[in-house]
Amino acid sequence: MNRTAIRTLQRFLADNDRYRGKIDGIRGPKTLAAVNASLQTHADRLPDGAERWSDRRRAIACLQLACREKRIEVGPIDGLWGPQTEYAVDVLATLQETGSKPAPWRDQAPQDANPNGWYREAELEQTLGSPTRKPPMVVVPCPWKLALAWDLNTCPSGIGCHEQVADSLARILDRAHDHYGPQRLKELGLHRYGGCYNKRRKRGGTRWSTHAWGLAIDWDPAHNKLKWGRDRARLARPEYDTWWRLWEEEGWVSLGRTRNFDWMHVQAARL
Template sequence: MDVRQIQMLYASAGYYRGAIDGDPGPLTRDAAAVIERNANAIRSHWPWSRRLIAAAQTVLDAQGHEPGVIDGYAGHNTAEALTSWLSEQAGVPADVSRAPLPSRPTRTRLPRQAEVATAYGTPGPGGTVEQRLGWAETPAPMRLDWDLDTTVTRLRVHAICAAPLTAALAAVLEHYGEAEWRRLGLDRYAGGYNPRRMRGGTSWSMHAYGCAVDIFAAPNGLRTPCPAARFCGSEYQPFLDIMERHGWLSAIRLWGADAMHFQMARL
């Protein structure tokens, strides 16, 4: 997300009337400050670079494009929300193809995506998923993919999915060793439970059921197919195999893109 895109977002909501010139100067900062006040979220202790993004995230969220947590970091959720917004402005679809690849043997006990509400509960306001969440423990601290200076040791997912994720991550670390685990970016946590709609669609995301997790987003993006996605490389295949053995199916093997995404659900 660059400053021009931030200015476009502010202007679309009536907060900015200057040129779309990429200058993060007084007009742009004043607009961000007004957005903060209106959202009752004063962030004067944050650097301006982060405040500008947070205000843009606030506009995206208000316009129905779900950027994830409004934290001032332009991670993959914010990037996809921006793609959705820009596509809407241009009058073109932001659809994401999830056509299944030829089937391969998987854990047949996993529910299909059409059955996840029965297995995991109903998402969204008034739903039951929120009350059924748990925590997966990481075998070593994992870095937040959008803020690498911050680490976590627990990942929020559905209670049913917590133990399989804990076991899968421990097995991945054991296979690679900690130095290689970090070198390959397998310690970069990019998101778990998130009560949002599916990107490029209207159905609830698997993240909204707590049965999905993202790892190392940037080179394994939603719209990045093989062989461009990093996880398509040979050194990552043991990682995908281990995750799959523990019930976490990789999107790159399910529909051929979005390699960062793993879910405890079949298509």
């Protein structure tokens, strides 16, 4: 249970007129009092002995009840933070933020749009030139404050990319900013910029990376590592559905969404 989950809990309690403090993700006295009041109201839905649970476990139970109220499958009300509860709370957070539950990702394939006519990876050297030569670059300003993922005190003003993808990237960044806002983007870790242009081959492979043409961007690499799949990567969570939709509508490809690895990576090149 992290601060994001506690903020979700605080919003639920506030919506039910039990909490009037800050939505700060801190499980302080006001939050605890609101949790206890809420659980007392729903005592008939709790197992025997719940009154002896720790404050943390009671807070989780309150979140589980909140999910039940919104008809989100959460499992038993046991106050334990397992995978089902974590997923259900993510769905609840998305519902609070957007007014609707995220689309079931296992029922939908990523969009296969290509409105900008991006080349396939195998065509890049023939169409855009050798990856050993630096491509024509443009710096696209970012409408929210970025920080280098490996040095958060360094804040680039924009993203340097191949000139052919600059207009598309600018549209995506503007739409993401309009949808989420700067505070939510930071909460989601989407200010943690992992780089675009990098003259190198694919990690774990022999072919040139799309980074070598300035066609790919990495986001929040510390929480979306190369070999991590949907069960671990942060960018695989439901609250990022709109983020990925914005990229896919412009024809960019998420390796996480299509291959279930390297969730940090999105590219303007077809596989």
